[in-house]
Amino acid sequence: MNITFHGAAGTVTGSQHLVEVNGRKIMLDCGLFQGKRKEAFERNRHECCPAGEIDCLVLSHAHIDHSGRIPCLVKNGFDGNIFCTSATRDLCEVMLMDSAFIQEKDVEFVNRRRHKKGQRLFEPLYTRGDVTRAMQQFIGIGYNRRHQLLPGIHLTLVDAGHMLGSAHVLLDIDDNQTGRQRRLVFSGDIGRPGIPIIRDPVPITDGADILIMESTYGNRLHPPxxxxxxxxxxxxxxxxxxxxxxxxxxxxxxxxxxxxxxxxxxxxxxxxxxxxxxxxxxxxxxxxxxxxxxxxxxxxxxxxxxxxxxxxxxxxxxxxxxxxxxxxxxxxxxxxxxxxxxxxxxxxxxxxxxxxxxxxxxxxxxxxxxxxxxxxxxxxxxxxxxxxxxxxxxxxxxxxxxxxxLTGFSGHADREGLLAFVRNMNNRPRHTFVVHGEEESSASLAQALRDELNLDNVIVPEPLQSFPL
Missing domain, CATH: 3.40.50.10890 (Rossmann fold)
Structure with missing residues (x-):
């Protein structure tokens, strides 16, 4: 098994992680990078995985920093299934259309200036037509419904309590290379108990062999x-x-x-x-x-x-x-x-x-x-x-x-909530990757996982860094 971190490594945006196992490639999330406009423009165009090589995509939730590059992936040749909850699929339909509309309008505005200067014209990252094609590849599945993703690889989505339809991603894998069954858990964005509207996050009590977890508020606490x-x-x-x-x-x-x-x-x-x-x-x-x-x-x-x-x-x-x-x-x-x-x-x-x-x-x-x-x-x-x-x-x-x-409305778990997510696991992970956080937040959470929960092999990956496991 090999995991490569194509996004949300050392930063909060652009969630995108590639899992290679049994000769197959599974992408976890495919989000837009957000930040300085020029930097975001370049990174969103050039830091996507090779689309034609990916077998399927699993989407944790609909926020644009997790879903916003999916139409680009499809435009570039990805034709596999996109698995998520039904609510995430419904939200993506309107959110990605809105994202495409904004990109079309932004490029139209910029191109008027570039045309006058005789400069090369830009194209939008994707169009509303690309979104329409991408939505045909979405497959909505319910929480806690075990689904065969690929031969020897089963997917379960568990309520993450972060937003409507958000999920923790559980991959149970019969690893041909090691001859063992391994569980990979991708936390997505971990929610908070007690916030209004959606249900509280569900703990992963069975635990994981490999954990990829977010760290947005890894060094901060929220008021109740x-x-x-x-x-x-x-x-x-x-x-x-x-x-x-x-x-x-x-x-x-x-x-x-x-x-x-x-x-x-x-x-x-x-x-x-x-x-x-x-x-x-x-x-x-x-x-x-x-x-x-x-x-x-x-x-x-x-x-x-x-x-x-x-x-x-x-x-x-x-x-x-x-x-x-x-x-x-x-x-x-x-x-x-x-x-x-x-x-x-x-x-x-x-x-x-x-x-x-x-x-x-x-x-x-x-x-x-x-x-x-x-x-x-x-x-x-x-x-x-x-x-x-x-x-x-x-x-x-x-x-x-x-x-x-006011940070109390945040849908993200704070430092204590993130530690509780791991503390609730009966089987603690052998490998933990801390992503989706600014450098200080990720480093602080990683150290707490080592010191307070005695986890070994806790890593804050660099962008595009790969790990054979």
Whole structure:
């Protein structure tokens, strides 16, 4: 067996790991690299595995840093099956279409400038037509349903509790080279118990021989979710008292739905004022519809809420509006009363959120609330780090709005949750690879696995590094 780390090694984005065993090649995830635009542009085009050599792909969940290069893989010749949960398949259909649309528009904008300068024109990484072809290769399977992936290799998906449809990937392999059965576990993104909407992550009590695990928050702890709910209440009320609006950049899938559900509860219980709330993201609106289709994946708290709530919809209530049309989005910039606006993208790297930010960032009455991890070199990271002047669409704006950060809404396990994921294994892994984290987070978690859980052979792989096992 050989494992090569083509992405999310030494960084959080671009998850992509290649497992070679019994003469077959299995890819785990195929995500977009996110970061500096020029670097991301190059890496997303040139750091994909040889597509025609891959037998099949297993996708842990739909977030774009795990799924976003799948159409590129298909475009380059991959014709195998893509295995994931049904909810992940449904989410990918809208998310990858949205990704393709953005890429087409971005390339169209850049090419107008390049054409005037007589420079070579770019092509998008993939188009909506490529997405349509890729979706025909998806196969949705249920949690805990053992499925033969290839001869001698069986796949089981276990609820990871990170977002709708997310999974831990279990590969039970009859290894021809060693003559032994080996279990490889790929954690995907490990969720947190007690966060709203989705169920808690399911532990892998049987353990693993080989473990590939994420480390996004490998050196940090989250406050308990109820504490973050109270902080949300405080931030809303303080902003309204100043006569300002609350602007929340949020990932369209998962985070937006959590925020809407939390605001719904706060509004229903009279804990925040009766003010207009807008979700200004077409992708978030479409993915929320998919959330409504998968009630079977909700946790007990949401099911109980549905029994008592007059609106009978965790993602919809009287003061909440979903805006789709561009004219509706533009009209929000003329609001003269306090409001809450939730919009994508979550790292402020594109989308409608930038228009709202440009309109509100220099007004001290307003608040910008960051609720998710911000990649290095993104506008969101610069705000979190306290830059006083930021560039939006080529123009500089002074930061006068208040910036608040809430990590309690994170769908990622923190340091203790990551250690608990391994601690719950009756059979501890012989080989552990720590991925999907910034260098400091990955190194800290790797050391804790050695010191606190006495694991041997804990490695933080470098990009494109291979390991024969």
């Amino acid at each position: 979710y109820p504490e973050s709910e109270r902080e949300m209440e405080r931030i809303v009320n303080d902003t309204v008292k100043r006569g300002g609006s609350l602007l929340i950049p949020a990932f369209a899938v998962g985070r937006t739905q959590q925020l809407v559900y939390t605001l719904h509860k706060l509004h229903s219980n009279g804990r925040i004022p009766d003010l207009p709330i807008f979700v200004d993201s077409p992708l978030a609106t479409r993915t929320t519809d998919i959330f409504r289709l998968h009630l079977e994946l909700y946790d007990a708290d949401v099911r109980e809420f549905l029994l008592t709530d007059d609106d009978n919809d965790p993602f919809g209530f009287g003061r909440l509006q979903y805006t789709m049309a561009v004219a509706q989005s533009k009209a929000l910039n003329s609001l003269k009363v306090p409001a809450i606006i939730i919009s994508a993208s979550g790292m402020l790297e594109g989308g409608r959120i930038l228009h709202h930010l440009r309109n509100r960032i220099s007004d001290s009455r307003n608040t910008i609330l960051i609720t998710g991890w911000q990649a290095p070199n993104t506008l969101g990271r610069r705000l979190v780090e306290g830059e006083q002047t930021v560039r939006i669409y080529g123009e500089e704006y002074p930061l006068r709005a208040r910036v608040e950060t």
